[in-house]
Each structure stands twice: as structure tokens, then as C-alpha cells.
Amino acid sequence: MTREEILGKLRGIMGRTSQAKVDWSRVNEQSSIASLGIDSLAMLDLMYDLQQEFGIEFEPQDVVNVSTVGDLAAFIEGRMGA
Amino acid sequence: MEKRRVVVTGMGMVTPLGLDESSVCARLFGGQGGIRRITSFDPATFKSKNGAEIDPEALAAALTAFELKPSDRATDMALAASGHALKQAGLLPAGPGTPGEDTAVLIGSGSGPSHAVTESWKAYAAQGARGVRPTTVPRCMLNVLSSQVSIRFGLKGPNYVLVAACSSSTMALGIGYRMILHGYARRVLCGGSDSMFTAPLYTGWDNLGVMSRSPDPDKACRPFDAGRDGFVLGEGAGAVVLESLEEARSRGARIRAEIHGYGETSDATHITRPSVEGQAAAMTAALRSAQMAPGDIDFVNAHGTATKANDVCEAEAIRGVFGSEADRVFVVSSKSFFGHLLGAAGIVETLSAILCLEAGRLHANLNLDQPDPMCNVRLVGRESQAIPLRTCMKNSFGFGGGNAVMILGQYKE
Known part of the structure; x- marks a missing residue:
């Protein structure tokens, strides 16, 4: 799966969990996750959805340093390649 | 304090x-x-x-x-x-x-x-x-x-x-x-x-x-x-x-109402059956908290569930607490409009009571075609009724025997 394909899936998953009105077509690797209406409850949902969607397993503490969409895409890419 | x-x-x-x-x-x-x-x-x-x-x-x-x-x-x-x-x-x-x-x-x-x-x-x-x-x-x-x-x-x-x-x-x-x-x-x-x-x-x-x-x-x-x-x-x-x-x-906030007092008790008897004594004790505690007497209350927004058990029990408790004042005090239940909202019933019915206090009008007891003679209180009829209102007693009684009674009224300087 390419980085762009991962980003496309991320936009869809985050769009379903976000509480905010966001133009998801403009969301890119530099976008801060905190700015996308993902609160603490939505973040828990997002972590679960990512594991289901990408067929990977991780713990919440594995993503504590993830702050941008690009960070998250890179993390997923790494886990899928592992 | x-x-x-x-x-x-x-x-x-x-x-x-x-x-x-x-x-x-x-x-x-x-x-x-x-x-x-x-x-x-x-x-x-x-x-x-x-x-x-x-x-x-x-x-x-x-x-x-x-x-x-x-x-x-x-x-x-x-x-x-x-x-x-x-x-x-x-x-x-x-x-x-x-x-x-x-x-x-x-x-x-x-x-x-x-x-x-x-x-x-x-x-x-x-x-x-x-x-x-x-x-x-x-x-x-x-x-x-x-x-x-x-x-x-x-x-x-x-x-x-x-x-x-x-x-x-x-x-x-x-x-x-x-x-x-x-x-x-x-x-x-x-x-x-x-x-x-x-x-x-x-x-x-x-x-x-x-x-x-x-x-x-x-x-x-x-x-x-x-x-x-x-x-x-x-x-x-x-x-x-x-x-x-x-x-x-x-x-500079707009003041909608004032809370005067609150009383609560437990029946300590039955998990679903109400108790006259428990309900009356909560009403008495609320009046004491508000430093009011039955003569200070204009209407009771009842728990009024429309079950056989509650309405007779509540009416008897009101009669016991209010005595002869129960001939004057209006009793109304908001549940004929909202249904029984369970845990939300008390707050929504309190809001209903505040709207009545502000409007100077009691809403109807819908479907009160033939008042139960076992409920010996002064019930509002099937039509809303304009009446000067200052204070309300709001009753709520729950499964488990928890009774909660609030006294509220119009805000006056």
C-alpha cells in the first residue's frame, strides 16, 4: 500500500470519527491531528479503526508521539512493513 | 457557612x-x-x-x-x-x-x-x-x-x-x-x-x-x-x-426562577412499591428546608405517573402534609404530556413548572375525565388554567424508594 493510499484511507476513517467540520480533501501530511476534531474519545475509536482497517496491532502508548497525519501514516506504514 | x-x-x-x-x-x-x-x-x-x-x-x-x-x-x-x-x-x-x-x-x-x-x-x-x-x-x-x-x-x-x-x-x-x-x-x-x-x-x-x-x-x-x-x-x-x-x-444574567428548598428521604420498604410515609417525609423536609408552610405553596407538580399505586399513594401523602391546605393547592402532573422520562422526569417537569410560574398558568392534567375519588387532592382539569402563581413543590419518587422534593418559585427582588 502506497503512502498516498494510506493517506486516502486515513482521511475517510478520520472523517467518520471527527466532531468538526473539516474539508478532508485539504488534509495533508502536515495537518495536525488535534486540529481535525479528534477528541480523546474519538482518538480511542480511531486507534481501533486503524487496526481493523490496516490489519495491524498496536497499543495506545505506541502512538503518543504521533501529532500529524503524516506521523500517523508513517507509523502505519512501518507497522504494515514489519 | x-x-x-x-x-x-x-x-x-x-x-x-x-x-x-x-x-x-x-x-x-x-x-x-x-x-x-x-x-x-x-x-x-x-x-x-x-x-x-x-x-x-x-x-x-x-x-x-x-x-x-x-x-x-x-x-x-x-x-x-x-x-x-x-x-x-x-x-x-x-x-x-x-x-x-x-x-x-x-x-x-x-x-x-x-x-x-x-x-x-x-x-x-x-x-x-x-x-x-x-x-x-x-x-x-x-x-x-x-x-x-x-x-x-x-x-x-x-x-x-x-x-x-x-x-x-x-x-x-x-x-x-x-x-x-x-x-x-x-x-x-x-x-x-x-x-x-x-x-x-x-x-x-x-x-x-x-x-x-x-x-x-x-x-x-x-x-x-x-x-x-x-x-x-x-x-x-x-x-x-x-x-x-x-x-x-x-x-447581568436573566433570572428565570429561584430554588427555595430541597428534601429527600428513602422509603426503606419495597423495591418498586411507593410509601406514603416516605413521600410525605420528603415533602415535609423540603418545606422545612425552604422555611415554608403548606400555605406558602401554590401548586404541586406531582410525580403523577398514572400508575394505580403511585397516584393514590402520592395524593394521600400530599393530603397528609398539606392538611386542609390540600383543598386549595392545585396538583398537576406533566407526565400526561411528556410521558415518564425516568431519570430525566424531575428536571423536565421542573422546567415545565418554571414555564407555568412564568406564564401564570397551569397546564392541564390531560385525560382527567373522571378524577379518582381515592385521590383526594385539588386537581387541575383537562384545560390549562390561568392563576397567580408564586411557588411550586416538585415531587419525584423512584424505584428503590428514593424520594426527592424541590421547592421553587418566581424570583422576586
Whole structure:
């Protein structure tokens, strides 16, 4: 799966969990996750959805340093390649 | 510690009569109840087929206005009602350094996030362990109702949920009142929210034999009527902002009502059967708290469920406490309009009472065709009634034997 394909899936998953009105077509690797209406409850949902969607397993503490969409895409890419 | 006067400066509601005050007022004083055949699921196989449901599209629109997405019905309703109350009180946005930030959140609920619980059962039954999301835990914890209100609106006072069946939100009001009265909080958002309209949960109520089996939704809920045959289940939420009179004045807030006193007791007898003694003791405690006598009360907004057991018991308790004053004091039940909102009943009926106090008009007791002679109190009839009103006693009694009684009134300088 390419980085762009991962980003496309991320936009869809985050769009379903976000509480905010966001133009998801403009969301890119530099976008801060905190700015996308993902609160603490939505973040828990997002972590679960990512594991289901990408067929990977991780713990919440594995993503504590993830702050941008690009960070998250890179993390997923790494886990899928592992 | 110095006692303060406690006033209401914001009101929000999500009810079967509507989500805005003007709609609720029009229907309340126009005699249009909110009970219909249940639509949340097919009620064909149930003995009781009517309910007082909210308009889900109106709730979705209210959530969107606060930039929220649907989660669990009771949680969503608590959020929408709280948002409306905070907005009316002039406390939004409640960011750092604003008056709204220093607000406690007390939400009463009998069953909490019951739709989320039902969804988790369904997911496990359908898909096993992989179907159950980790967010089942924070979505299904009872205090999700108050914690989500705190988080969404940035309210940093204490937040918790009070659980006492059908007395829950009156108890939330009572505890919030005491927190302001004795200076433990600057401002308290008190509310209630409950919904049991999922087929598995409704089944228990249906089998309990306490709900009306009338085929006619307009005639099903008949508090204090000789032909009553049980309550009609409803869903909804309400919220008020309580603060001290000094605090409200300093902000220039519009004052909607004043809370004068609160009393609570337990029957300590039976898990579902009410007790005259327990109810009367709570009414007496509320009057004592308000430093009032029966002669100071203009009307009782009754618990008035329309079950055989409650209405006779409550009328006897009112007669016992009020004595000859019971010939003068009007008694009205809001449940013929809203249905029985369980843990949210107390707060929504308190809002109804405040609307009556403001309007100088009591809403009707719908379907009171033939008052039960066993209910020896002065009942409002089938039409709303204009009358000077200053003070109200609000009764709430719950399964488990918890009794909560609030005394409130018009605000006067």
C-alpha cells in the first residue's frame, strides 16, 4: 500500500470519527491531528479503526508521539512493513 | 457557612414536545401531548405500544449546531440540553478564564447510556470479541453523561452522575442547590437524561406490568384519573444552570426562577412499591428546608405517573402534609404530556413548572375525565388554567424508594 493510499484511507476513517467540520480533501501530511476534531474519545475509536482497517496491532502508548497525519501514516506504514 | 439565594439562569430541554421553549410552551398550554405509537422499533409484539419519543432529526440538528456527532441517545440528549442551558445563561463559549469555566456538572439518570450498552450487546452477539470496540468502556460508563458535558463545554467544576431511578434528576437539582447554597460551587449545571427505547430494554418495562396498554396514544396516560392503567414511557433530557443571586446579578444574567428548598428521604420498604410515609417525609423536609408552610405553596407538580399505586399513594401523602391546605393547592402532573422520562422526569417537569410560574398558568392534567375519588387532592382539569402563581413543590419518587422534593418559585427582588 502506497503512502498516498494510506493517506486516502486515513482521511475517510478520520472523517467518520471527527466532531468538526473539516474539508478532508485539504488534509495533508502536515495537518495536525488535534486540529481535525479528534477528541480523546474519538482518538480511542480511531486507534481501533486503524487496526481493523490496516490489519495491524498496536497499543495506545505506541502512538503518543504521533501529532500529524503524516506521523500517523508513517507509523502505519512501518507497522504494515514489519 | 453563609447561606446564599440560589437562582436559575439558563434552561435547556430535549423533550417529546420539542427542543425549544416556544414549541414546548405552545404544546404544554395548548393541551397537545407528546405520546404516539413507538417508532424507535416495531412495538407490534409488545403489550404497551405507545411512547413519548423525541424527534431524532431535531436532536441531530441540535448536535450539529454544537459541532457534535451522535454517540449514545442519552449522552446526546444530555449534551444538547446542557448546551442550550449554558447558551441561554450566557456562559458559552466557556473557555479558560470565562465565568462558564467554573461550573460543576451534575446529571441524573436512571439507566445512563443504555443505547450504547445495547449496541455493545448486539456487537458481541453478532461478531464476538472482535466486534466490541474499546470505546465501549468510556461510552458505557454511567458518568459518560456528565463527563462528556464537562469536556465538550470546558466546564472544570466537579462532574458526576446521580443514579436514583425516577428521582435522579431532582436529586441532581437538590445537590446542586446545596452546593451553591453553602458555597461549595460557584455555578452548577444540573440536568437529567434517559432513554430506554431499544427493544431489549423496553421488553423489561413491558413485562413489569406498570405501563398503560391503551391502544389510543392520546388517551394512554391519565394521571389521577379513575380509568388510568399505568404510565407511558418517554425519553428526554433537561438542564438548568444554578448560581447564587449575587453571581447572577454580577453577570447581568436573566433570572428565570429561584430554588427555595430541597428534601429527600428513602422509603426503606419495597423495591418498586411507593410509601406514603416516605413521600410525605420528603415533602415535609423540603418545606422545612425552604422555611415554608403548606400555605406558602401554590401548586404541586406531582410525580403523577398514572400508575394505580403511585397516584393514590402520592395524593394521600400530599393530603397528609398539606392538611386542609390540600383543598386549595392545585396538583398537576406533566407526565400526561411528556410521558415518564425516568431519570430525566424531575428536571423536565421542573422546567415545565418554571414555564407555568412564568406564564401564570397551569397546564392541564390531560385525560382527567373522571378524577379518582381515592385521590383526594385539588386537581387541575383537562384545560390549562390561568392563576397567580408564586411557588411550586416538585415531587419525584423512584424505584428503590428514593424520594426527592424541590421547592421553587418566581424570583422576586
